Amino acid sequence: MIRFEETLYPHWSQTxxxxxxxxxxxxxxxxxxxxDSAIFGRILALDGVIQTTEADEYHYHEMIVHVPxxxxxxxxAVCVVGGGDGGALREVLKHPGxxxxxxxxxxxxxxxxxxxxxxxxxGSFDDPxxxxxxxxxxxxxxxxxxxxDVIIIDSTxxxxxxxxxxxxxxYASCRNRLKPGGILVTQNGVPFLQPDxxxxxxxxxRPHFSDVWFFTAAVPTYVGxxxxxxxxxLEPAHRSRAPELLRTRAAQVALETRYYTPNLHVASFALPxxxxxxxx
Ligand code: SAM
Numbered sequence: 367m368i369r370f371e372e373t374l375y376p377h378w379s380q381t382x383x384x385x386x387x388x389x390x391x392x393x394x395x396x397x398x399x400x401x402d403s404a405i406f407g408r409i410l411a412l413d414g415v416i417q418t419t420e421a422d423e424y425h426y427h428e429m430i431v432h433v434p435x436x437x438x439x440x441x442x443a444v445c446v447v448g449g450g451d452g453g454a455l456r457e458v459l460k461h462p463g464x465x466x467x468x469x470x471x472x473x474x475x476x477x478x479x480x481x482x483x484x485x486x487x488x489g490s491f492d493d494p495x496x497x498x499x500x501x502x503x504x505x506x507x508x509x510x511x512x513x514x515d516v517i518i519i520d521s522t523x524x525x526x527x528x529x530x531x532x533x534x535x536x537y538a539s540c541r542n543r544l545k546p547g548g549i550l551v552t553q554n555g556v557p558f559l560q561p562d563x564x565x566x567x568x569x570x571x572r573p574h575f576s577d578v579w580f581f582t583a584a585v586p587t588y589v590g591x592x593x594x595x596x597x598x599x600l601e602p603a604h605r606s607r608a609p610e611l612l613r614t615r616a617a618q619v620a621l622e623t624r625y626y627t628p629n630l631h632v633a634s635f636a637l638p639x640x641x642x643x644x645x646x
Contacts, residue, residue, distance in 0.1 A: 367383060369382065372415060374415045375559060380589050382401075382406070383404060384401045393475075395471060406587060407420030407421045408420045410479065410482075413522070415522065415525075417522065418453060418483075418486060422587055423486055424623070424624045425584060427454050428457055429583040429626060429634065430454055431457035433631050434549040434551045434597075435516060437549065437599075437604040437605065437631075438515055438604060439607075441464055441515040442463065443513065444464055444466045444517075444518065445466075445468075445514045446458065446468050446520050447507070447517065448503065448519060448528065448553075450475030450479055451479040452476070452491055455493075456488050458490075466490075467497045467498075468491075469501055469506045470499075471527050503536070507539035514543055514544060515548050516549050518551050519540075521553050532563070546600060547604070551596065554567050556589070556592070556593050557594050558590045559590040564596075564641065568645050571596060571598040574598065576602055577599040577601070578598050578599075579645075580595060580596055580597060580637060582595070583634065605635060612628035613628045
């Protein structure tokens, strides 16, 4: 029997019984694996770390996309940095009239996700509203002239090629690429196990955004409790949208979700004390 043991933490791990290995190769940048599992369906792992699973991906992708887009309310241009599985892109495209730019460093992730995880991207890579850029997000943000209403950092953890996406200079470049009232959202790990990541991002975002906070989502395969997503906004009112307004906005785009709700959106900014203490 083959088992996949995640290597994210040195002293503790989750393990999957592998039903079938569909792909396992090294790209120039990282080790890529796709395998079938019983409870979570098909799973994508990069450098031994779970990125997404067919069964629970919507918890993460719906929250990292709809919380900023519906808080903002008038989004035309979105940039997703990372996100090579196409799940965040799929959720962005539920908002009509939005153009999405995907900046992914590793073309191989897109290729294997397109091939083995079609239920996650559901055709979004080929949507005419999408521009795909194969580039390092740091270089792209520093050199591109494009401006966005929302930037979503759908990154790996701060190791390997994703490490550069957890630096203050990168957040400063993102801020420069945001239109007035824009929002930056970041993948910030699981605070119970990665508390430094939240604290560091908080300190690095604060000099550049008028409103900095975190919101949370429970994603079963991001083990260790709630996962945190960083929030840097140029308009503090975005964080206190009433559920009624969010409901109206969701209805206007006929939004269908399996995890996200307007009530959960509002509640996701209420942090447990152990996370709040990292910030205050
Ligand atoms: N939802 C996932 C999670 O939290 O584990 C992240 C999924 S997505 C597959 C992460 C993507 O970020 C990967 O495809 C990886 O290649 C990409 N990535 C890593 N470093 C990057 C960089 N510097 N610039 C752009 N994309 C990057």
